[in-house]
Amino acid sequence: MALIEPGVGFVDIASGQLKGSTNRYVKTFRDLDGLYEDEAAFAAIVARRADDVAYEVTDYKPSANAGDMIIGVTRMEPGKVGNEYYLTRGHIHARPNRPEMYYGESGLGVMLLESPSGEIRTVEIGPRTMCYVPPYWIHRSVNVGPDPLVMTFAYPADSGQDYDIIAKAGGMKSRIVDDGKGGWKAIDNAAYRPRPQALVDAIMAMKD
Numbered sequence: 217m218a219l220i221e222p223g224v225g226f227v228d229i230a231s232g233q234l235k236g237s238t239n240r241y242v243k244t245f246r247d248l249d250g251l252y253e254d255e256a257a258f259a260a261i262v263a264r265r266a267d268d269v270a271y272e273v274t275d276y277k278p279s280a281n282a283g284d285m286i287i288g289v290t291r292m293e294p295g296k297v298g299n300e301y302y303l304t305r306g307h308i309h310a311r312p313n314r315p316e317m318y319y320g321e322s323g324l325g326v327m328l329l330e331s332p333s334g335e336i337r338t339v340e341i342g343p344r345t346m347c348y349v350p351p352y353w354i355h356r357s358v359n360v361g362p363d364p365l366v367m368t369f370a371y372p373a374d375s376g377q378d379y380d381i382i383a384k385a386g387g388m389k390s391r392i393v394d395d396g397k398g399g400w401k402a403i404d405n406a407a408y409r410p411r412p413q414a415l416v417d418a419i420m421a422m423k424d
């Protein structure tokens with residue numbers, strides 16, 4: 217077995233990037249079409265900011281092998297579409313029994329989690345908060361604060377991401393919106409369609 221060399225990166229809070237990363241990808245506002253309930257408000261933002269970066273990920277990926285690990289940093293813009301806070305597209309791991317860890321560096325976020333059968337959990341993430349995303353949970357980050365949300369993360373290198381699971385259900389079961397008091401609350405997503413039990417069972421049975 218060939219050894220992999222140790223890696224090191226620097227979490228640059230100001231830029232929200234991992235210095236020393238091997239990969240970077242960005243999502244612009246144009247890329248986030250269809251995620252938000254208020255389509256008119258979203259269209260207005262795209263008209264002004266279509267090519268601006270809504271969130272970005274810089275990561276260090278030694279390999280995609282089972283047993284290896286990907287580490288990185290994500291940075292999200294603050295803001296709202298209508299009353300709904302900016303969010304990431306979200307996913308379940310393509311190998312759904314893989315977990316993930318998020319750690320708050322700056323800003324205030326919410327990790328929105330949904331089980332395949334539609335149970336919802338929320339975890340508020342501030343600086344120095346560590347959030348464990350267990351296997352089999354769909355997860356999405358939401359920036360509920362006034363500043364950029366910067367988090368570090370780590371997950372098994374062979375996890376993969378399945379984004380369609382959310383789109384096929386009409387979105388996640390909950391939306392994270394302004395509570396009118398400077399905070400956030402989770403409300404029902406009217407477009408949500410529960411997954412058929414056979415699909416839930418198939419996902420929960422997936423192992424490697």
Ligand SMILES: [Fe+2]
Pocket residue numbers: 307309316355371
């Ligand atoms: Fe993930």
